[in-house]
Amino acid sequence: xxxxxxxxxxxxxxxxxxxxxxxxxxxxxxxxxxxxxxxxxxxxxxxxxxxxxxxxxxxxxxxxxxxxxxxxxxxxxxxxxxxxxxxxxxxxxxxxxxxxxxxxxxxxxxxxxxxxxxxxxxxxxxxxxxxxxxxxxxxxxxxxxxxxxxxxxxxxxxxxxxxxxxxxxxxxxxxxxxxxxxxxxxxxxxxxxxxxxxxxxxxxxxxxxxxxxxxxxxxxxxxxxxxxxxxxxxxxxxxxxxxxxxxxxxxxxxxxxxxxxxxxxxxxxxxxxxxxxxxxxxxxxxxxxxxxxxxxxxxxxxxxxxxxxxxxxxxxxxxxxxxxxxxxxxxx
Amino acid sequence: xxxxxxxxxxxxxxxxxxxxxxxxxxxxxxxxxxxxxxxxxxxxxxxxxxxxxxxxxxxxxxxxxxxxxxxxxxxxxxxxxxxxxxxxxxxxxxxxxxxxxxxxxxxxxxxxxxxxxxxxxxxxxxxxxxxxxxxxxxxxxxxxxxxxxxxxxxxxxxxxxxxxxxxxxxxxxxxxxxxxxxxxxxxxxxxxxxxxxxxxxxxxxxxxxxxxxxxxxxxxxxxxxxxxxxxxxxxxxxxxxxxxxxxxxxxxxxxxxxxxxxxxxxxxxxxxxxxxxxxxxxxxxxxxxxxxxxxxxxxxxxxxxxxxxxxxxxxxxxxxxxxxxxxxxxxxxxxxxxxxxxxxxxxxxxxxxxxxxxxxxxxxxxxxxxxxxxxxxxxxxxxxxxxxxxxxxxxxxxxxxxxxxxxxxxxxxxxxxxxxxxxxxxxxxxxxxxxxxxxxxxxxxxxxxxxxxxxxxxxxxxxxxxxxxxxxxxxxxxxxxxxxxxxxxxxxxxxxxxxxxxxxxxx
Numbered sequence: 031x032x033x034x035x036x037x038x039x040x041x042x043x044x045x046x047x048x049x050x051x052x053x054x055x056x057x058x059x060x061x062x063x064x065x066x067x068x069x070x071x072x073x074x075x076x077x078x079x080x081x082x083x084x085x086x087x088x089x090x091x092x093x094x095x096x097x098x099x100x101x102x103x104x105x106x107x108x109x110x111x112x113x114x115x116x117x118x119x120x121x122x123x124x125x126x127x128x129x130x131x132x133x134x135x136x137x138x139x140x141x142x143x144x145x146x147x148x149x150x151x152x153x154x155x156x157x158x159x160x161x162x163x164x165x166x167x168x169x170x171x172x173x174x175x176x177x178x179x180x181x182x183x184x185x186x187x188x189x190x191x192x193x194x195x196x197x198x199x200x201x202x203x204x205x206x207x208x209x210x211x212x213x214x215x216x217x218x219x220x221x222x223x224x225x226x227x228x229x230x231x232x233x234x235x236x237x238x239x240x241x242x243x244x245x246x247x248x249x250x251x252x253x254x255x256x257x258x259x260x261x262x263x264x265x266x267x268x269x270x271x272x273x274x275x276x277x278x279x280x281x282x283x284x285x286x287x288x289x290x291x292x293x294x295x296x297x298x299x300x301x302x303x304x305x306x307x308x309x310x311x312x313x314x315x316x317x318x319x320x321x322x323x324x325x326x327x328x329x330x331x332x333x334x335x336x337x338x339x340x341x342x343x344x345x346x347x348x349x350x351x352x353x354x355x356x357x358x359x360x361x362x
Numbered sequence: 363x364x365x366x367x368x369x370x371x372x373x374x375x376x377x378x379x380x381x382x383x384x385x386x387x388x389x390x391x392x393x394x395x396x397x398x399x400x401x402x403x404x405x406x407x408x409x410x411x412x413x414x415x416x417x418x419x420x421x422x423x424x425x426x427x428x429x430x431x432x433x434x435x436x437x438x439x440x441x442x443x444x445x446x447x448x449x450x451x452x453x454x455x456x457x458x459x460x461x462x463x464x465x466x467x468x469x470x471x472x473x474x475x476x477x478x479x480x481x482x483x484x485x486x487x488x489x490x491x492x493x494x495x496x497x498x499x500x501x502x503x504x505x506x507x508x509x510x511x512x513x514x515x516x517x518x519x520x521x522x523x524x525x526x527x528x529x530x531x532x533x534x535x536x537x538x539x540x541x542x543x544x545x546x547x548x549x550x551x552x553x554x555x556x557x558x559x560x561x562x563x564x565x566x567x568x569x570x571x572x573x574x575x576x577x578x579x580x581x582x583x584x585x586x587x588x589x590x591x592x593x594x595x596x597x598x599x600x601x602x603x604x605x606x607x608x609x610x611x612x613x614x615x616x617x618x619x620x621x622x623x624x625x626x627x628x629x630x631x632x633x634x635x636x637x638x639x640x641x642x643x644x645x646x647x648x649x650x651x652x653x654x655x656x657x658x659x660x661x662x663x664x665x666x667x668x669x670x671x672x673x674x675x676x677x678x679x680x681x682x683x684x685x686x687x688x689x690x691x692x693x694x695x696x697x698x699x700x701x702x703x704x705x706x707x708x709x710x711x712x713x714x715x716x717x718x719x720x721x722x723x724x725x726x727x728x729x730x731x732x733x734x735x736x737x738x739x740x741x742x743x744x745x746x747x748x749x750x751x752x753x754x755x756x757x758x759x760x761x762x763x764x765x766x767x768x769x770x771x772x773x774x775x776x777x778x779x780x781x782x783x784x785x786x787x788x789x790x791x792x793x794x795x796x797x798x799x800x801x802x803x804x805x806x807x808x809x810x811x812x813x814x815x816x817x818x819x820x821x822x823x824x825x826x827x828x829x830x831x832x833x834x835x836x837x838x839x840x841x842x843x844x845x846x847x848x849x850x851x852x853x854x855x856x857x858x859x860x861x862x863x864x865x866x867x868x869x
Binding site: 225229230231234235237238241242244245246248249250251306307308309 | 441452454456458459460461465466469470472473474477478480504
């Protein structure tokens, strides 16, 4: 903190500033507490194998969630008018399907990945163009979600397509120094995104655009350029998450996009809880993804039937939104 | 004080600007010398903001020339103005609240180092703020966590860091307390000493006396004159130039009304909105029109919303003896509210005139416990259309298609149908043509004669002096004067509202 200047006039430091940063840490504490409870309650939870499984599962949510976080940061976090990318789940499914169909057709893994990421980027360009033209992100991405879902069914013929190959097997089973490959991918993407959003002019400008587009424009930035870019980033990361997901399942499963969408939205919005500024952010998204994956895993280990996990997650979303709403009110 | 020997820095001559058929600026001249603080004043709509927007490249002038340091310049875009060294501190604080002070300060010019050193950036920001404004601020705080005055420091520092040749401040002190105003003036005096030309736009005339060397007054898009306060000019001269000597459209010979009963219909106690309004006390009796006025930012813009429960406020409001907590309670107790933003808050613009007129009295036009009767809707709305002379006299016309004046008649008519007894009207005639204005006033007078209590919130001084029995003047959130509406002049109200004359607190 900068306290080098000697104060000549008393500067009123808002009394709730400290309390708010304590609350940000409280978010992390709650995560540790819940995961710690599972570790104590179930002997299988904290085993290296299970932790690896949780982290591998978290990777998909985290990678796609980082993309969505970029959109929310740049578009503003108002659910109705701000940035949102509902197509991210469908893009996940579409990218996995394209990768599987392309490798089955004999394309090399690298080429298949490039083709599927290019298709994802095309959806992102459509989203970005629609938003820049002034369409509501919520509705525009709902439309492209329908398009991407439909394309996925057309390409796969609505049947499960096996995804096999050395690279995909490595993503599923490989490891370096005991760390699963998927986790290494998460660390790489997470570190890059954290740097880009948190430690570069690009990131600060993006947050500025999402927070107050007029202020950004007055400062000489072009808000639409940042908005457009955020949707492309979201779709490309959604596509990457889709390839990771298909690798984990050894197959592209039609309709998987709808299943992961809610979790992706949850982890992106939940990341705000771990932030002093109450904004979505990359480290928070990763923590939230680990938490959500750990929650599903832990509940299963405790013998809670899978029918109840949806209710548990729903309650969690409400809790997160309540915390954000209450803290937001305090900040006024 | 600067002497006239200082070279002219900025010279605007013959500036003209029209919007459609409306002339916003007509042959306006303005000069600023090096190291001079020029005050720029005028009533709302006099052309100040248009002139500033031309100077900052947001508008392009239709005619006239701009010279900077003796050479003619073209300003077509905001970037042109900035590269010429013309910077502005906007009235609206354009800051991103969830960014830190340092991030906002350098937004658009953040260092491209590849790895942003937050700590270093914040130290540099704190030093820059200290150097430019003389005040200390923790640059790591979020902008949302700052007071309005501290947010202003960011804007001032941003402008000073740009090393302006001409600095324009648009109502910079509206959010500031007096100590903070002094510090702003300290900064301006330092800039003046460095030869910067400063254009200072403010409604607060007292401040103009403290900081400006000369005041240019605009009226109706033209130069009304220049006043040198140091050389014999007075604030009274400024007010006279601003208001002009025009004849009012109101009947000043009206007889003072006597309230019908002594029991107040509207009682307001200690009504307060943080940062906007402090402790308003007011009682209005049936048969009385009270007006509240003030400059923009004085609290006049929130007072009606606060009374009617649209925005959260502390204090108590009683309508006809019933305590009011929200807008539904206000209406249930016999209140009627005509909000200032007619198209957004007053009228259902996609609904028909008949639907709008009956919207507040649906129970009256429904049958069998909840089925609306179109026949009753037509009958009730038809009566109101006749009574208010809504044009076109067509209940099926869509609300949004009517002229401003007829829209306002419909909004008012909605409440006539409810037989409300306490009327609150916020800027009731803004954007309303003269003919409809007169009709709206006639209806208000009729309502009052029938025993309604009316509160009009307005910044239109003519209107104020024309219709009110009592006038409350707000200044920086507090009532500074409680005047009789009879025999008061617009000059006097403006003088009080702008803080040029302090009036004793009402007892």
